[in-house]
Amino acid sequence: MTAEREPFRIPIGPQHPSLKEPGHFEFSVDGEIVTQASLRLGYVHRGIEKGAEQRSWVQALYLLERVCGICSHVHATAYCLGVEKLAGVEAPPRAQAIRSLVAELERIHSHLLWLGVAAHEAGFDMLFMHSWRDRETVMNLLEGITGNRVNYSANLLGGVKCDIDQRLADAIRAGLDYLEERTQHYLDVVLNDALFLRRTRGIGVMSREDAERLGVVGPTARASGVARDVRVDAPYAAYRTLPVQIVTEMAGDLQARFIVRVRELFETYRLIRTLLDTLPEGELTVRIPRRIPPGEAISRVEAPRGELFYYLKSNGSDQPERIKIRTPTLPNFASVLVLTVGRQLADVPMILAGIDPCFSCNDRMVAIHDTGEGRDRRWTWEQLRQHGIEVYR
Amino acid sequence: MLKAAARLLQRWTQATVTPEPERLDVTLDAADLVPAVAALQEARWGYLAAITGVDLGPEAGEIELLYHFCAGAAVVTLRVRTPRNQAFVPSICDSVPSASFYERELMEMLGVTVANTPNTDRLFLPDDWPQEVYPLRKDFRLEDAPLPGSDT
Incomplete structure (x- = not known):
């Protein structure tokens, strides 16, 4: 017999936990009831x-x-x-x-x-x-x-x-x-x-x-x-x-x-x-x-x-x-x-939606994913500006 | 409202400034931060609106932390300074549980050690971000940051 049960953890996110924006919640549950909640942001952090x-x-x-x-x-x-x-x-x-x-x-x-x-x-x-x-x-x-x-x-x-x-x-x-x-x-x-x-x-x-x-x-x-x-x-x-x-x-x-x-x-x-x-x-x-x-x-x-x-x-x-x-x-x-905490797991999406969360607002590097070269590149502001000028010329 | 706050904070106040009619800036010693915040909370004076960390730069050698409390139109800012090479403040989460987010931000963005804060995980920065690179410090260079998706 196990003396202590490990809490069961349910990750919600980072892909759109409620609204179509990224954030990572981790809920510990006992049956259907949430016992602990934590949050990790930054998936749309832009260093603004x-x-x-x-x-x-x-x-x-x-x-x-x-x-x-x-x-x-x-x-x-x-x-x-x-x-x-x-x-x-x-x-x-x-x-x-x-x-x-x-x-x-x-x-x-x-x-x-x-x-x-x-x-x-x-x-x-x-x-x-x-x-x-x-x-x-x-x-x-x-x-x-x-x-x-x-x-x-x-x-x-x-x-x-x-x-x-x-x-x-x-x-x-x-x-x-x-x-x-x-x-x-x-x-x-x-x-x-x-x-x-x-x-x-x-x-x-x-x-x-x-x-x-x-x-x-x-x-x-x-x-x-x-x-x-x-x-x-x-x-x-x-x-x-x-x-x-x-x-x-x-x-x-x-x-x-x-x-x-x-x-x-x-x-x-x-x-x-x-x-x-x-x-x-x-x-x-x-x-x-x-x-x-x-x-x-x-x-x-x-x-x-x-x-x-x-x-x-x-x-x-x-x-x-x-x-x-x-x-x-x-x-x-x-x-x-x-x-x-203390509520049904099924209510979580609604409770989250209830505050009208805005993830991008909270998460504030310019990285460009270049599929052509198959790697991520970092551009300076000047390069990015030049790129914009060339594309829209 | 501002007078009430000034009275509550009197014991720990080193200097005060009123930059605008509805604002009061109170300079404190970092060691007095916890009782000062607790005094505001016990008197139910406003709510913590934000904690701003400002790197004063390598020459000044200090980081300034601003704890903004709002009550209606009134804004009280507790100002605390800490040396840049050993930035350290106590956590205020005991009296203001919602401060956890701001304290996590201070730790990863400015490299301020927040003693006794309940959660020391990163909030915004990626998991592969290098240790001891703090993006909101004035001497941060983009070259020190990892390329997204790379192993470095």
Whole structure:
């Protein structure tokens, strides 16, 4: 007879543990119940923080916007606001309003994307297809404003590149009307669909104390009754004159996380309409020096997944000394490791999807896999740049 | 909020700076880090937003660690310095369990030894990354990093 049983370990990942992004979880289980959880990241680590130290302040903007393919705009916004603070300049009111407008459109796109993926994890593929179809509405609007579906590149140091004219404003309003009607339907599904409720109600409960202790952010925190939102706590850009209503739920389970995100969409529609109605006239940019005065700045913005934290240090040159990025998914991951312990293994994918994790955000060398030569090569920035010029000549 | 934090941290404070209206930077000795963080946690003052490690370079010979705590609009940063050739700080995981991720990052990216941290595995860097090559140090050279998929 064996005296002590070795715990049975189940690796989940690194190939898409829930969303189609890489991360490696290891769960120890006793039967079907999870007894321990650990996490290994880095499968999409690109060395962006280090890379930014070797770029100019202007080049770093384009690099940082590529931290995340879903919430690229908030990264650029957090960075621009921080650099502007260091340089002692402020973007004009119209630019600030457009920053917030694009950020809210991005929130719609992100929440609808998440709703679809989370529905897919629950085995509800019809909802996945519907929400992704509807998401095309907001993708088209973003493309109309900025010319890009993702990595919109709306920001510049000192302002924005794109303007909103009457035609665009009308298109946005029409799009919102359609989306609002659809969101009403989604709210009905997450509140009332009997099968869906069996996968969400009472699952992955996080108490308010746990949410506060673990420092979770964004909709994950708000679904546990913690009213934490940077747009309200430390308003920036156009939110300084545009109060945001925080949406919270007390239940702290998966269903609450669904309800919070869907109800937040209605608030986002209201914010966008107000922004369009009150769009200030004026310039889109101010001049900003190429060399940024020495100093440190902390810049926080509310990404779709919660608080995005940037620390910037300047040494007075045209290159950043240090940039630290803390994305909302990192503190929320900590909650997954705690929340899954003591629960059914089958609930793990849903609990993981419930925080809306963004792996690329967390993982930040340029290595090119050259199948022709059959080995990996490393390119310098100059070589890579030259390659780009030759390919697109 | 900032005054409350200043009061809580008073015992260990060596110097304070207010770089912006809603910010307070408090310089501490590394040995006082654990009680200072515990004091903030016990008083339920905010949450740990991030730990930033800054290599001040081979000439300065020091690494600065910044522990950022947020409460609403207020941000308190605990600043600790440690010598570069023997970078060492105590773990704050006892009072802030979620600090584990940041401490793992400090260990692999900057080569800071974090005493008593519960998990010393790599978080971001690959398994075949060489020992004692720390990418966020200022004297890091790309030549020291392994080619992905190679045996070196």
